[in-house]
Amino acid sequence: MxxxxxxxxxxxxxxxxxxxxxxxxxxxxxxxxxxxxxxxxxxxxxxxxxxxxxxxxxxxxxxxxxxxxxxxxxxxxxxxxxxxxxxxxxxxxxxxxxxxxxxxxxxxxxxxxxxxxxxxxxxxxxxxxxxxxxxxxxxxxxxxxxxxxxxxxxxxxxxxxxxxxxxxxxxxxxxxxxxxxxxxxxxxxxxxxxxxxxxxxxxxxxxxxxxxxxxxxxxxxxxVIDSFATLPPESHHYLLYAGLGGVCALLGIALMRLVALAEQGSRKIPLPDWTRPILGGALLMPIAYWSPQVLSSGHGALHMDIAVGASLGFVALVFVAKVSASIVSLGFGYRGGLFFASLFLGTLVGHLFAGVLDLIAGYPVVDPHNAAMVGMAALAVAVVGGPMTMAMLVLEATQDFALTGAVLAAALVSSTIVRETFGYSFSTWRLHLRGETIKSARDIGWIRSLTVDTMMRRETRATDSAISIADFRHRFPLGATSRVVLVDADERYAGIVQTPAAYAEGLDAAAPIGTVAINGDAALAIDMDIAGVMKRFDASGADELAVLDADRHVVGILSESYVRRRYAEELEKAQSDLFGER
CATH class of the missing domain: 1.10.3080.10 (Clc chloride channel)
Structure with a gap:
């Protein structure tokens, strides 16, 4: 063997x-x-x-x-x-x-x-x-x-x-x-x-x-994050933390857009592409000189900032520095993500949120450590996605069950705002900038693999659009075929004739058959996926469309009824997989 x-x-x-x-x-x-x-x-x-x-x-x-x-x-x-x-x-x-x-x-x-x-x-x-x-x-x-x-x-x-x-x-x-x-x-x-x-x-x-x-x-x-909270979360705090979730959503969207702008800008610099991370490292030096907390992922800085109280001004400066360092790092070609950076930045936003409320009210409204945990989850949800993921992270890191409800409320608000106004997480946003259309990891690969080429009927019989209607009637008696594809003198697509239309009363039998053709401007490309095909059928209102190559030569034909049946079959199969039919 x-x-x-x-x-x-x-x-x-x-x-x-x-x-x-x-x-x-x-x-x-x-x-x-x-x-x-x-x-x-x-x-x-x-x-x-x-x-x-x-x-x-x-x-x-x-x-x-x-x-x-x-x-x-x-x-x-x-x-x-x-x-x-x-x-x-x-x-x-x-x-x-x-x-x-x-x-x-x-x-x-x-x-x-x-x-x-x-x-x-x-x-x-x-x-x-x-x-x-x-x-x-x-x-x-x-x-x-x-x-x-x-x-x-x-x-x-x-x-x-x-x-x-x-x-x-x-x-x-x-x-x-x-x-x-x-x-x-x-x-x-x-x-x-x-x-x-x-x-x-x-x-x-x-x-x-x-x-x-x-x-x-x-x-x-x-x-593990040690809990230093002195004010337990109360029911009315949920509304305040929901507001914090909204703030984090807006900051997360801004952060993702700024990273994209920095990347686009760095690529326009008239230097070889391989120099981008070197230049980025040089730009990081003054930021890190002022605050080494901006370096690496920020695990140590997060614990230090939670454990040690700091003025609002200092926290705000660290926030700006960390944002700047992350934008420079990712915008100038370093490889990595914003997962932990968003956690660290979220704790800073939470501290600032609690401090501002204190200044407005004149007394402690929410505990700053609780606000830091809520901000951590809310900003991470805005950037990474996954409200339950971040809520569970806070729960497992703090073992504080009382705080989990407030975290989840802020995370859901943040997730909803980002989804409705922006529509992407950081990973899918970068794919979008690259030309992809996905907004989540849901399986749409089957849609892209179901192309015109795999569904069409090969068309080998095309008719000259210049022949007369009388000649057409002679070649294609009623009942012989439901439709005929026409081409011009250069063998390029010229429309489709529905056979009964050529037998309508009042037609000039000597006129070219091309005068009764339809859908001359509506056709399908051979590499279109099923989603694009369905949009084309909806836009044209046609029952059948010709499939053309790059030179507008006819290679096949596809009917709307067959496309929608294939879509339903594949969708049912995908849903069966989703719900675990083994």
Whole structure:
């Protein structure tokens, strides 16, 4: 027996077990979660090691809680930009765009590339390790999701199962990073899968729990925030915190737009593209000289700002500095995300919100520490998405059940405002700028794969539009065909004639048949997806449309009734997958 045959038999057996048994799928999710937890530990250790080497940090100290940095240390920032540029130039031969978990689940049925994911993770580790104001959460999720994608693709799992596993892998990595299994599970549902799917609950929960177990087994510490609140949240505070959610929504939208503007502006600078992160590192130096809190993801700074009271002016300056550092870092080509930056910025907004209320009322209205936690969740929801994800993060980090309701109220307000006025999270906003149309990880890949080319009837019989109506009647008696496609003298499309129309009374039999043709300006391109086809049918009001190539030569024909039937069939199949029909 050949080696290939020996490998195929166990994989085929495993695939049958996973398709037939939910227990087998859960077992696979546990293995993926364990691997994702280990991958998260490795990525975090690499980034921290680089930071400690570069900035000579004491053991156990985070870069963002450093009191001060001198200019020689700050020169590490543009050095990091140079290292990132060299690394990126080394992998520039890759022509395809690198896909993250959200895009993979929305457009590619959960399929991801190992090499591309390693490149993304490497760029993120370099960016964070050399002090850029970006988080590691993008690398965590990338590693976990690609482990799941490769595992599911190797076993040739169904599209729905593969998408659920990719969500489980990404969620497991986030769970391991924060030591928060509920946060990881909701991250998988809200951000990576895009829906709450009953069939995915058990695998995702199992993956998140196993990831937390493995990460803590290797020394990772859970994300815990000490609660210093002196005023418990009361019912009337919910309205105030809802207002804080609205403020955070507007700030989140502004932040995402500013990052996009900075990126567009940096690309217009008349310098080679590889110099962008070096220039960005140089721009970060004066910001970090004033406040090292802006560097890296900001874990240490967040804990320090919550524990130590500061004046409103100082908090506002730190907020502006962190926003500026994040915009510069992402706008000038550093790789990473805004997940933890939005958490840190949210705590600052919460502090400012509570302080302003105190100044207006003349007495403490809400507890500043509670407001910081609510702001943390609300701003993160505005930027990252996932109101339940962020509510669970605050709950698991503080163990404060009384605060959870206020956090959820603010998160829902923030999410609703962003969804209604902006429509994107940071990840989908960047995809939108790249030309994609997705607004969440919901699966629309089947829509894009259902193209005109796969649905049309090939048309090999086209008729000259110059022949007379009499000649047409001779060639096509009533009942012979329902319609005829016409072409001009250059074999280009000239419309469609419905056969009964050529037999209408009062027509000049000597006139060209092209005079009774319809839909001469309405046609379909061969690469259009089903969504575009349905819009074209609605706009034209036609029952059938010709399919043309780039030179307007007829290659086929497609009817509206067939298109809508195929759409209904695929939609029913997608909904069956969504609700877990195994």
């Amino acid at each position: 050949s080696l290939r045959r020996r490998l195929f038999l166990p994989l085929a057996w495993m695939r049958r077990q996973i398709r037939a048994s939910e227990f087998a799928l859960i077992a696979l999710a546990v293995a993926i979660g364990s691997a994702a937890g280990l991958g998260t530990v490795i990525v975090a250790a690499l980034a921290r090691t680089v930071q400690h080497w570069m900035f000579a940090l004491p053991v156990g100290q985070r870069l963002s809680e450093t009191a001060a940095l001198g200019w020689p240390q700050l020169a590490i920032l543009p050095l990091g930009g140079a290292v990132l540029a060299i690394f990126s130039l080394g992998v520039r031969s890759r022509q395809r765009r690198m896909v993250d978990a959200v895009e993979a689940n929305a457009l590619h049925g959960g399929r991801m590339s190992v090499s591309d994911s390693l490149v993304v993770s490497g760029q993120t580790v370099i960016s964070n390790g050399f002090g850029a104001s970006v988080g590691l959460e993008a690398a965590y999720a990338q590693i976990g999701s690609v482990i799941a994608s490769v595992s599911g693709a190797t076993l040739q799992l169904r599209r729905s199962d593969l998408r659920n596993l990719v969500g489980a892998g990404a969620g497991a990595s986030i769970a391991a990073a924060f030591g928060a299994p509920l946060t990881g599970a909701f991250y998988a549902f809200e951000i990576v899968i895009g829906a709450y799917t009953p069939s995915a609950i058990a695998p995702i929960a199992a993956a998140a729990i196993s990831a937390v177990f493995v990460s803590q087994l290797f020394g990772a510490q859970p994300y």
